[in-house]
Amino acid sequence: xxxxxxxxxxxxxxxxxxxxxxxxxxxxxxxxxxxxxxxxxxxxxxxxxxxxxxxxxxxxxxxxxxxxxxxxxxxxxxxxxxxxxxxxxxxxxxxxxxxxxxxxxxxxxxxxxxxxxxxxxxxxxxxxxxxxxxxxxxxxxxxxxxxxxxxxxxxxxxxxxxxxxxxxxxxxxxxxxxxxxxxxxxxxxxxxxxxxxxxxxxxxxxxxxxxxxxxxxxxxxxxxxxxxxxxxxxxxxxxxxxxxxxxxxxxxxxxxxxxxxxxxxxxxxxxxxxxxxxxx
Amino acid sequence: xxxxxxxxxxxxxxxxxxxxxxxxxxxxxxxxxxxxxxxxxxxxxxxxxxxxxxxxxxxxxxxxxxxxxxxxxxxxxxxxxxxxxxxxxxxxxxxxxxxxxxxxxxxxxxxxxxxxxxxxxxxxxxxxxxxxxxxxxxxxxxxxxxxxxxxxxxxxxxxxxxxxxxxxxxxxxxxxxxxxxxxxxxxxxxxxxxxxxxxxxxxxxxxxxxxxxxxxxxxxxxxxxxxxxxxxxxxxxxxxxxxxxxxxxx
Numbered sequence: 001x002x003x004x005x006x007x008x009x010x011x012x013x014x015x016x017x018x019x020x021x022x023x024x025x026x027x028x029x030x031x032x033x034x035x036x037x038x039x040x041x042x043x044x045x046x047x048x049x050x051x052x053x054x055x056x057x058x059x060x061x062x063x064x065x066x067x068x069x070x071x072x073x074x075x076x077x078x079x080x081x082x083x084x085x086x087x088x089x090x091x092x093x094x095x096x097x098x099x100x101x102x103x104x105x106x107x108x109x110x111x112x113x114x115x116x117x118x119x120x121x122x123x124x125x126x127x128x129x130x131x132x133x134x135x136x137x138x139x140x141x142x143x144x145x146x147x148x149x150x151x152x153x154x155x156x157x158x159x160x161x162x163x164x165x166x167x168x169x170x171x172x173x174x175x176x177x178x179x180x181x182x183x184x185x186x187x188x189x190x191x192x193x194x195x196x197x198x199x200x201x202x203x204x205x206x207x208x209x210x211x212x213x214x215x216x217x218x219x220x221x222x223x224x225x226x227x228x229x230x231x232x233x234x235x236x237x238x239x240x241x242x243x244x245x246x247x248x249x250x251x252x253x254x255x256x257x258x259x260x261x262x263x264x265x266x267x268x269x270x271x272x273x274x275x276x277x278x279x280x
Numbered sequence: 281x282x283x284x285x286x287x288x289x290x291x292x293x294x295x296x297x298x299x300x301x302x303x304x305x306x307x308x309x310x311x312x313x314x315x316x317x318x319x320x321x322x323x324x325x326x327x328x329x330x331x332x333x334x335x336x337x338x339x340x341x342x343x344x345x346x347x348x349x350x351x352x353x354x355x356x357x358x359x360x361x362x363x364x365x366x367x368x369x370x371x372x373x374x375x376x377x378x379x380x381x382x383x384x385x386x387x388x389x390x391x392x393x394x395x396x397x398x399x400x401x402x403x404x405x406x407x408x409x410x411x412x413x414x415x416x417x418x419x420x421x422x423x424x425x426x427x428x429x430x431x432x433x434x435x436x437x438x439x440x441x442x443x444x445x446x447x448x449x450x451x452x453x454x455x456x457x458x459x460x461x462x463x464x465x466x467x468x469x470x471x472x473x474x475x476x477x478x479x480x481x482x483x484x485x486x487x488x489x490x491x492x493x494x495x496x497x498x499x500x501x502x503x504x505x506x507x508x509x510x511x512x513x514x515x516x517x518x519x520x521x522x523x524x525x526x527x528x529x530x
Contacts (some may be wrong), residue, residue, distance in 0.1 A: 170376035171376050172375065174377075177363055177364075178389050178396065178445065179393055180393040181364065189378055192380045193379065
């Protein structure tokens with residue numbers, strides 16, 4: 001007989017707790033997700049195909065991918081710079097900078113969208129100037145990208161700061177003492193050490209960038225075929241009582257999220273140590 | 281840079297520490313400390329924790345900067361010269377090996393990052409790595425990764441890596457601190473042998489007086505950011521310069 005660890009609860013409590021968690025996840029997470037796919041294909045595969053290939057849906061899919069393709073790389077670069085500055089250097093105001101990075105987590109996305117309207121909208125602070133120079137930010141691609149960047153900014157930095165802090169500065173100092181320049185040190189020592197954590201942060205950023213609704217909704221203007229991303233397109237279809245089409249596009253979005261989840265799980269499984277503290 | 285022979289041709293120089301002070305958050309780590317290190321000597325910086333010995337080593341290396349005072353290498357003021365250009369070899373307390381690189385890649389790092397014009401050819405670099413692996417008696421382990429090595433072996437890799445560019449000086453921060461007694465004794469002997477072979481001016485930091493007295497040509501005993509006594513081990517034992525030294529040696 002194997003002895004229980006002192007921290008383990010008695011078997012019956014353990015089993016009931018596990019059952020409770022599984023039931024909860026089934027009701028709150030799996031049931032809705034299952035419903036999405038069931039509803040999406042309820043009217044048959046051909047109507048699903050028609051819903052995701054009609055021009056407005058296609059435009060929404062392309063716009064979502066385009067916004068993610070711009071926002072994710074930018075936030076990856078900024079996230080690396082921010083976490084490098086914070087984890088590898090000492091300066092006053094560091095705690096404040098960390099709080100600022102967390103800001104998008106605590107501010108409602110709708111508020112951040114409104115801020116951009118206030119800044120760049122027709123009646124906003126920079127509105128007249130932008131109009132004069134024929135620059136369109138709100139109700140156009142730049143606004144969608146900005147709103148998405150705001151919401152997804154923390155993910156890469158939040159993932160990398162603990163990884164970099166746990167690795168310390170020793171290896172960087174060693175590289176410098178061996179004659180490496182700052183850039184060589186970053187490229188050959190810092191970056192390889194954080195690669196799995198970085199990939200993880202990028203995946204999270206991408207998942208959120210494609211799924212973001214609130215902030216994007218405020219700055220989009222909901223022009224069909226032009227400024228509608230997938231989540232916004234789904235809402236429009238739903239408001240039009242076009243439920244089967246709404247679920248069809250939703251299933252596509254959920255599918256993208258599931259792919260991200262699978263990649264994330266593989267990363268955690270194969271390189272869990274590189275995500276938390278140590279390499280190899 | 282010639283890579284043919286590591287035994288000859290290394291020019292050793294004198295290190296002068298001139299009235300160096302350093303504060304950390306209002307607490308002074310070094311208080312106008314001066315020290316002269318002659319060619320080819322093996323010097324120990326010995327003292328209790330908080331005495332400023334590691335800070336002094338890092339300032340000599342260029343990994344930290346002094347608030348005031350100067351560092352001279354063979355008469356040249358290097359106070360403002362960055363660590364990359366000081367051409368020193370530094371062995372870190374916890375080795376600081378590059379965890380994603382093999383032993384051979386770790387040792388070759390200093391050669392690989394050299395400017396294209398100065399960088400030895402690929403063949404010369406490989407030969408130099410082999411030569412260093414031989415010097416620290418790790419032949420055949422070049423393809424291993426740091427996590428596959430014992431503590432003593434990691435220390436040897438760190439030493440080989442620090443020697444790859446034929447540095448002017450070798451600086452070691454608590455080089456045996458993390459090792460068990462048996463490995464420590466073995467490595468001490470190895471380090472002394474390598475020092476004598478290369479004739480390289482070397483400074484190591486330690487809090488272990490037995491280690492300092494067993495290994496060094498000269499010992500600087502530090503206390504509270506100042507040097508209490510600096511001299512040959514026998515002279516210090518024979519005539520402790522202060523009550524602190526007398527007590528510390530007991």
